[in-house]
Amino acid sequence: MSVSYENSKIVFQGIKDTGVTSLSALPETWLGLLLQQAERDPDVRLIQVAKEEEAIGVAAGAYFAGERHILLMQNHGLLAAINGIVSLAMLYGIPLCMLVALRGHWGEPYPWHTRGGIVTEGVLRALNIPFEYARDPTQVRRQIREAYTFSQSSLSPVALLLTRDLMEEPL
Amino acid sequence: MKRAECIGMLYPDLEDKPVVTIMGACAQELYDLGHRENFFYLQHAMGLASSIGLGLAVHLPRETIVVLDGDGSVLMNLGTLATLARQRPRNLVLFIFDNGSLLSTGGFESHTAGGVTDLAAIARAAGIEHVAAVDSVLAFGEAAIEAFARRDLSVIVARVAAVGPNHYGMDLQLAENAFRFKRWIAARKAAEAI
Numbered sequence: 001m002s003v004s005y006e007n008s009k010i011v012f013q014g015i016k017d018t019g020v021t022s023l024s025a026l027p028e029t030w031l032g033l034l035l036q037q038a039e040r041d042p043d044v045r046l047i048q049v050a051k052e053e054e055a056i057g058v059a060a061g062a063y064f065a066g067e068r069h070i071l072l073m074q075n076h077g078l079l080a081a082i083n084g085i086v087s088l089a090m091l092y093g094i095p096l097c098m099l100v101a102l103r104g105h106w107g108e109p110y111p112w113h114t115r116g117g118i119v120t121e122g123v124l125r126a127l128n129i130p131f132e133y134a135r136d137p138t139q140v141r142r143q144i145r146e147a148y149t150f151s152q153s154s155l156s157p158v159a160l161l162l163t164r165d166l167m168e169e170p171l
Numbered sequence: 172m173k174r175a176e177c178i179g180m181l182y183p184d185l186e187d188k189p190v191v192t193i194m195g196a197c198a199q200e201l202y203d204l205g206h207r208e209n210f211f212y213l214q215h216a217m218g219l220a221s222s223i224g225l226g227l228a229v230h231l232p233r234e235t236i237v238v239l240d241g242d243g244s245v246l247m248n249l250g251t252l253a254t255l256a257r258q259r260p261r262n263l264v265l266f267i268f269d270n271g272s273l274l275s276t277g278g279f280e281s282h283t284a285g286g287v288t289d290l291a292a293i294a295r296a297a298g299i300e301h302v303a304a305v306d307s308v309l310a311f312g313e314a315a316i317e318a319f320a321r322r323d324l325s326v327i328v329a330r331v332a333a334v335g336p337n338h339y340g341m342d343l344q345l346a347e348n349a350f351r352f353k354r355w356i357a358a359r360k361a362a363e364a365i
Contacts, residue, residue: 060226
């Protein structure tokens, strides 16, 4: 299985469409090509964190500074960031536009990803975080733009789940 | 020395700087000196004050960002020291008040009690070049002056007594604090742009 170069480019274009000036991220396989593009882009500051919860703080700082920011993480990173999402972003009304690589779901060959994948949607529902699945490269730019817009208007965390259909090359 | 003495010494210098403080005693002691629109009190989410500071610092290069942190909070997010070192924002000063105690939640000893864990050493080993460890008010003041003059990422670990205020409470809602803090920054940016 390999990560889709073409679709990574489309997702990155969708990120750029929002006018972001910074991204926070913890690298993971499906996000790798996206992050390479971000590193090469002089108009985007890429802030790589050591653990995803830090990115919630970084996003809050960017928001306070009046800048547009998107978070990139794996779904297991979302699980690791929950206290920051709840007790910083939700508590203070800080928008978060999170693009989340949905590992451990349909087609997942690796056992270690499966529990996180199985619980992700349920956790998002429990936290009342609006989410959508991104599967179709012809739709994902619109989905990113709408996720960003909704995060700003609702002052809420919003998650767009990047699926295997989108992020991996078909067999 | 007491944290309140240190914050009192810093207070005049905080008038024109975005300040992020952790919860509990530290927030209350700052608030009691007189709230300012440029103060953000992170009343929960322990560990993320310096991450907020990083997000501010990278986007506000003309401001000096001040973070008031504590040993209990930093221990919850040690990775932040490595992230800060790697990003190296030149306009961020991180004060860590180390009282060796989880004071606000009952006073249990933290890992730094008795010198078991050395946060200044951790910060240095994380790759932060300018780290000071101080245990007197005089040394704290000197380290703060140096840090503000340096224009480089600086960490000051101040050993303080495990004492806090005898009361808690603010006339400020959490979301209100966030909105007003954001507006203060927006006004500063607008004034700069003129």
